[in-house]
Amino acid sequence: MTSLTSTGTELRRFRHGLLPKLAIAAMVLVPLLYGALYLWAFWDPTGHLDRLPVALVNSDTGAVRDGAPVHAGDEVTTALVDSKALKWVRTDAEDAASGVRDGRYYFALTVPADFSASVVSAGGSEPHPAQLQVTYDDTNSFLATTLGRSAMAQVSDAVRATIGQQAADQVLVGLGSARDGFARASDGALTLQAAAGTLSSGAHQVASGADAAAGGAASLASGSAAAASGSATLDKGAHALADGTSTLATGAQATASGARTLADGAARLADGSTTAATSATALATGAAQVSAGVTSAVGQVSALATQLGDLSGGLTSVMTYLAARAPVDPTAAALLSGMQKDAAALPSASQLTQTTEQLSQLQAGATKVAGGAAQLSSGLGTLSTSASQLSSGAAALAGGTAQVSGGAVSAAAGAHDLAAGADQLAAGTATLATGATTLAGGTSTLASGASRVAAGSDQLGAGSATLADALHSGASSIPADDPGTQTARAATLSTPVRLASTDVHAAAGFGEGFAPFFIPLALFVGSLITWLLLRPLPSRALATPASGWRATFAGFLPAMVIGVAQVAVMLAVIHWGVGLQPASAVGTVAFTLLVVAAFLALQQMLVAVLGPAGGKVAVLALLMLQLASSGGTYPVQTTPAFFQAVHPWLPMSYAVGGLREVITGGADGRLLVAVLVLVGVLVGSLAITAWRAGRMRTWTLSRLHPVLSI
């Protein structure tokens, strides 16, 4: 053992005598009392709820479902009593009420009279939840009420699952029937769809036929109109015919009379022609005589023309001489002018020629006339013959024409009959045309109506298909359960959410969950007790020239020996006595030792710096502060802001956090942080104490003669 680790006489002074030994024992056992006893008492409060007397009142009157009696209240109470979760005491309402008031029962659970009825109502027309009534009285124990509430939550869950399953089962049976109905409806819809198809095709045919009929009716209408106009024309024609035949009859009569006149005229013509033919023969003889006279006139004229030319030459020579004498002989002049006038009056040669020619032509003409008159004479003979023939023909004509006239009168009568018939025809065809137009309009309406029927039939088919599909999918949406599946489904429906919690690191119970809080708390109190009995800084050490570190260790090490003993005893009892099973035994022991070392050093520092009195007050204040803010009971986030603010600055927070990890398991970065913080507290406290010890080698009057000493 080196000089540093020697614990000196600090502990040896407790060796002799009973009281010092008891003091040591007290120092070692205080954390045990504080930690282990507390842990033991609170180890498993919820594990003994079966000792908690609770009144159970069953007022259920039962109900009937499907003809079978239902006693849900009996089922529930039997299940509760069998569960033994609490100490159920079957009793009546009166006893339960008085028992809760006077504390014989911590609380009372009542199954109301209509419980079964409410349960059955799930399958009925007015479903309403069944209720359980719980009566608490915090006077009996607030925590008992709290525990009771959590117990009742479990009871409620269990009852809900059982009763709910029955209710859901009923609903599921109905659903099965609905599924069958849906399937049948689906089949019917399919049939409907097929029928709609047939209807649709028929309607389409009707529509197309109606279209054709409409076309035909239109043609009929236009044809009828044409017929009507034709009939009108016919009517007019018939009337004209009647008129015409009347006129014909009249004309024929006139013709007949004319033909008779003609016949008379022709007879007279034949007579006249015979006379003419006789006259013409005389004419032809005279004409031939004319022609011979003309021929002799022509020879005379031609000799005259030649003599006239010779006269004209002698005149000219006389006039030339007279012209040459005229200037000298006035008589000659006067004779001359006269002679000129006579010359001019003489016919010229050309005129004579022309006259000759005309006489020639006259000769030719007379010849012709002579020929023509001969011909005329023969022709008149012919005419006479012909006229005789004409006369007889005209007589025949008159007789025929008279016959025509009689026929024409008959025709006129027939034409009148025809006109009357044509009138009737025109009227009939007009009626026909009107009817055909009406027919055309009606068939058009029929055609459009038939088209709409066809379209509607198509929609009916599509709708039926949709209906069939929807019914099919609806039927398949409804589960087809066999009885086993239906039971399972009812169970699932009645308890749709089941909490399957996974504990990453589970504390075995209430006590184990609190151990990380009680252990540091006990160790802090243990350190406080230790420093009440041991001297944080032995004054004899301060009297020597030893360094502050040596004086600090002279005070710390004996206390640490006590601390190790405290940890050993407390952890041993908690483990073997109370039953704590830490996840890491080595980690728990090592961390707990670190905790006690840090606490001892921290308190030593406080006493060294603040003095024995001030230090102890500070340690107590720190204890209270850490108790509230370490988050060992309720999470620190649930505490007021002040505790949340100081939480990270106090070592016990880290002691609690670190112990949680070594006891419950799942060491992570937080454990490392806890260790680092506690080591920091330990080393820092020792350093401050050492510095303070160096200063304390120089005494002050107040230390030498303390005004106040604890």
Add this chain to the structure above:
Amino acid sequence: MNTDARHLPDTTTVASAPREVPPAVRATGLALHGSRGAVYGPLDLELPSGGLVVVQGPQGGGRSSLLLTLAGRMVPDAGSQLEVLGEPLPRRRRAVQRRAAVAGFAGIDDLDGSVSVGATVRERLAWLRPWWARSPRVDQAAFGQLAAPVFGPRPLPQVQTLVWDLDEVDAMLLRVTLAMAQAPDLLLVDDVDQVHDSTRRQTVWSCLEALTTSGTTVVAAVASLDELARMQWMSPPTRVALSSGPHAVPAAA
């Protein structure tokens, strides 16, 4: 305020002159005031090296405070001029603390009665050794080596003896022995009166006087006014009389 020490320099100077060693203590205007008024001083001191100094004063006269001041373990009023073992105080406290040892101070080096002599000595030796050095159990021989110069002819207590079984003289001498373990140049012993019996106190004085022969300056405090006169001395010790406060009683020469 009675400061007889002022009239004694002649004696001390004469006593120490042959050795030609600087005085163990030289003080001018040394005083201490606390919240309750003056504790001691002002004093002018010049204490010889290697001798025995008896500080005499009444209860509450500031003897312990003066001795602690001289040991470098208490700081006097500002303005006090003090030099101990050639070191100016309070500036060089650390050096003086190493060379000056204290014994007999109530509340400072009290012994634990239920601890054996050997354990008590072992503890003190451990503190004085380097921290890595081993600290073996102190047997009778080791104890004898350490205690013999203090106890002198007086038989040594057994190391296993518990402190509360020691008589007043042995307990006092054990505290001196512990102080001497650091081989001080200056030993300050408070309250020699804790050895109530005057005959036994004579033994203590003899032992203290014997320590000075090895060169250690011993300053011891006593309340009894006539201690110097009643005790037998090999050579008359230097006397410093203290009195302060409203109850100051002049020391009888």
